[in-house]
Amino acid sequence: MSDEQQLPVPSEKASTPVPRLSSPSQIQTHGLTAERAAKIVNQSGSSRMAALLGIAIVTLFVIVYAFYDQGLPGVTGSSRLDAAKHEQYLESVKRGYNLYEANCARCHGEQGKGGIGPVLNDQGKLLAHLTPQYLMNVLTVGGRYICGDANSLMGVWADTNGGPLNYREIEELIDWLRATTDDVVEVRDPKTGEMIEVTGWRDIAYAPAADATPVPACWKDAFAVSPTPTGSATPMPSGGMGETYELSAVNPVAFEQSALEVVAGVAFSILFNNKNEGVPHNVAIHEGDANDVGAEIWQGEIFPGVATRTYSVPALDAGTYAFICTVHPNMAGTLTVK
Ligand code: HEC
Numbered sequence: 001m002s003d004e005q006q007l008p009v010p011s012e013k014a015s016t017p018v019p020r021l022s023s024p025s026q027i028q029t030h031g032l033t034a035e036r037a038a039k040i041v042n043q044s045g046s047s048r049m050a051a052l053l054g055i056a057i058v059t060l061f062v063i064v065y066a067f068y069d070q071g072l073p074g075v076t077g078s079s080r081l082d083a084a085k086h087e088q089y090l091e092s093v094k095r096g097y098n099l100y101e102a103n104c105a106r107c108h109g110e111q112g113k114g115g116i117g118p119v120l121n122d123q124g125k126l127l128a129h130l131t132p133q134y135l136m137n138v139l140t141v142g143g144r145y146i147c148g149d150a151n152s153l154m155g156v157w158a159d160t161n162g163g164p165l166n167y168r169e170i171e172e173l174i175d176w177l178r179a180t181t182d183d184v185v186e187v188r189d190p191k192t193g194e195m196i197e198v199t200g201w202r203d204i205a206y207a208p209a210a211d212a213t214p215v216p217a218c219w220k221d222a223f224a225v226s227p228t229p230t231g232s233a234t235p236m237p238s239g240g241m242g243e244t245y246e247l248s249a250v251n252p253v254a255f256e257q258s259a260l261e262v263v264a265g266v267a268f269s270i271l272f273n274n275k276n277e278g279v280p281h282n283v284a285i286h287e288g289d290a291n292d293v294g295a296e297i298w299q300g301e302i303f304p305g306v307a308t309r310t311y312s313v314p315a316l317d318a319g320t321y322a323f324i325c326t327v328h329p330n331m332a333g334t335l336t337v338k
């Protein structure tokens with residue numbers, strides 16, 4: 001084959017101007033056979049189809065990706081950003097839990113049910129009292145922020161004020177204390193070393209009863225003894241207070257005695273010695289026993305240590321009861337009346 005043969009066949013009428021939109025078939029063959037021309041037309045048709053399909057796929061992908069990234073309209077938390085944020089939040093809750101168990105549990109209880117320090121795991125408190133701002137203030141200023149007690153047993157936690165925890169750790173603690181029952185994190189049990197799942201304390205569905213007393217600004221006010229404490233309405237039998245029994249509160253937040261036995265059917269006295277400096281305690285008698293505390297029957301005055309009080313307790317029927325501290329319900333012993 002020579003080079004000349006590969007050149008396009010020169011069209012004899014190439015110089016004739018052809019109207020743009022009409023192409024008489026007989027003059028525009030470019031040397032193609034009718035079959036070849038039909039094939040090309042066919043091919044370009046299917047490549048157009050392929051292109052359209054490609055565009056459709058890309059468009060669909062863009063739409064799906066947009067929803068994946070931005071979330072479904074009206075469905076909060078469904079976006080990728082939200083998911084990443086939530087992941088980060090749970091990590092913070094987890095660290096907060098560890099900080100709590102390491103620094104706070106010894107005074108506020110592992111489950112926040114109270115001890116030397118007040119109860120934190122309480123729906124009423126979590127709803128209205130333990131707000132992020134309040135927690136931030138308490139941890140930054142220290143215990144004296146709470147009831148104005150300069151000798152408060154709880155010190156400062158934030159390092160901005162001389163405490164041991166940095167800003168991030170304070171935030172993590174707050175995230176843990178405010179975590180909801182929907183927040184489940186896997187943590188290492190500080191006691192057994194095993195991985196366990198823990199759930200936040202706050203129930204977002206909680207609504208206080210209409211007649212519920214609001215949580216006081218100073219937690220101690222919740223224990224202010226009513227003018228007529230339960231039980232004291234029962235008139236004392238005249239002539240003597242009966243036997244006097246001794247109970248005492250010691251560190252760390254416990255009764256020295258785990259059991260007490262008194263005589264049935266006669267009023268008696270309890271000489272209560274609160275040996276915990278600055279910590280309010282009392283003695284209250286409840287149904288049940290030390291391990292299963294029921295409804296209150298009688299309550300003695302709450303007062304801070306170091307101090308003593310002599311309570312007059314009305315006669316009790318024979319049976320088993322619990323004696324507890326109203327401020328620290330985990331301080332409990334069994335009272336046997338016979
Ligand atoms: C040495 C025991 C102790 C430790 C440890 C401790 N607290 Fe306290 N906490 C208390 C006492 C006592 C109070 C009550 C203080 C007062 O009224 O003066 C209190 C009060 C609080 C309150 C206010 C409660 C309310 O009802 O208003 C919060 C919140 C709190 N602590 C959080 C924490 C956190 C978080 C930690 C861990 C970083 C912690 N505490 C560690 C003893 C402690």
Ligand SMILES: [Cu+2]
Nearest residue numbers: 281325327328
């Ligand atoms: Cu107590």
